[in-house]
Amino acid sequence: MPRRVGRSITVRVPLLDLSAIHADLADDLIASLRSAIDSGSFIGGQEVEAFESEWAGYCEAAGAVGVANGTDALQLVLRAAGIGTGDEVITPAMTFVATVEAVRLAGADPVLVDVDERTGLLDLRAAAAAIGPRTAAIVPVHLWGQPVDMDAVSELASRHGLFVLEDAAQAHGARWRGKRAGSLGDAAGFSMYPGKNLGALGDAGAVTGNDPALLAKLRSISNHGRDSKHDHRLLGTNSRLDAIQAAFLRCKLPYLDRWNELRREHASAYRRAFSASRLVTAIEIADEAEAVYHHFVVRVAGRDQFAAKLQSKGISCGIHYPRAIHENTAFSDLARVGSLPAAERLTKEIISLPIGPELSERQIEAVSRALVEVC
Numbered sequence: 001m002p003r004r005v006g007r008s009i010t011v012r013v014p015l016l017d018l019s020a021i022h023a024d025l026a027d028d029l030i031a032s033l034r035s036a037i038d039s040g041s042f043i044g045g046q047e048v049e050a051f052e053s054e055w056a057g058y059c060e061a062a063g064a065v066g067v068a069n070g071t072d073a074l075q076l077v078l079r080a081a082g083i084g085t086g087d088e089v090i091t092p093a094m095t096f097v098a099t100v101e102a103v104r105l106a107g108a109d110p111v112l113v114d115v116d117e118r119t120g121l122l123d124l125r126a127a128a129a130a131i132g133p134r135t136a137a138i139v140p141v142h143l144w145g146q147p148v149d150m151d152a153v154s155e156l157a158s159r160h161g162l163f164v165l166e167d168a169a170q171a172h173g174a175r176w177r178g179k180r181a182g183s184l185g186d187a188a189g190f191s192m193y194p195g196k197n198l199g200a201l202g203d204a205g206a207v208t209g210n211d212p213a214l215l216a217k218l219r220s221i222s223n224h225g226r227d228s229k230h231d232h233r234l235l236g237t238n239s240r241l242d243a244i245q246a247a248f249l250r251c252k253l254p255y256l257d258r259w260n261e262l263r264r265e266h267a268s269a270y271r272r273a274f275s276a277s278r279l280v281t282a283i284e285i286a287d288e289a290e291a292v293y294h295h296f297v298v299r300v301a302g303r304d305q306f307a308a309k310l311q312s313k314g315i316s317c318g319i320h321y322p323r324a325i326h327e328n329t330a331f332s333d334l335a336r337v338g339s340l341p342a343a344e345r346l347t348k349e350i351i352s353l354p355i356g357p358e359l360s361e362r363q364i365e366a367v368s369r370a371l372v373e374v375c
């Protein structure tokens, strides 16, 4: 029982508490639901169009297309860009599996590249070395909410004629040299899974980009390959953003910048708390990056013990992710264990602390105090 007698009762800190995030918004969310019921419009329509234009504006991109989830966002962009059978696509070896699933679902071959151990992000020297005659695209993942060096990615891609797809599923609002994630490549895939920095109340996703022809093709593919109601020109699928989810996302979008600011404040408080520690080090954030801390990740020697000590003080942690991509059975054919050492090492040392905007001052103090005690 995480209970301390005397000075104070232990403050419980869950890794994520969506009900706390939604508590203040419940009236607005319910009003959106009611207006969707009254309108009778559930697929496409005004809420979806309005969200797409607001999301493109937020991301400083020319356009956005809503889709059913983040995995489809990535997969369908690749298909729309004509990337598939026979093409290789470079992805980092440490990311959520969906990045690599999307490449395979599009029919292309993922090529796993190691990450930079200081940042956890795609190692661009290793990426350059992995480029071959079949390489068609590169997927930089803004992991944990910190943007990849997109100047270097663009330079590499233009030298080799590669399509650049940002996996921005953890980076809503992040900036690289002042420019938003979602505007930095040829296209970007976002997930609005409930736990993401901007989350729906169910599955949702979006693609942003600056090429209207690519976005139009993607829109058609996501809607049964249609050009008009009965003219199906392409092999498509059903991957549309629900109007109800679009309406919920529109309720939440005005708060995103403030929520990201709170995440950064929480991260600063934690950094102060373990600044003197030799046990814990934070993942490095580049000076050019404005991170949005989808996760706040530290490296710890003796991670599992550290997690157990925090848990005994009422603080829940996560691991994002405990395995590199090729350490999962489904992707074990992509690389030999031992061949991507930085990703493999990080997966054994990283731990994510609670960072959400819903955390109270008392909870942040409780985590900070626990860090001082444990480190």
Ligand SMILES: *Cc1c(COP(=O)(O)O)cnc(C)c1O
Binding pocket: 069, 070, 071, 072, 095, 096, 098, 099, 141, 167, 169, 170, 190, 191, 192, 193, 203, 204, 205
């Ligand atoms: C969440 C996530 C996805 C997939 O999004 P879904 O909406 O769950 O399909 C893709 N890439 C990364 C890095 C993610 O975190």
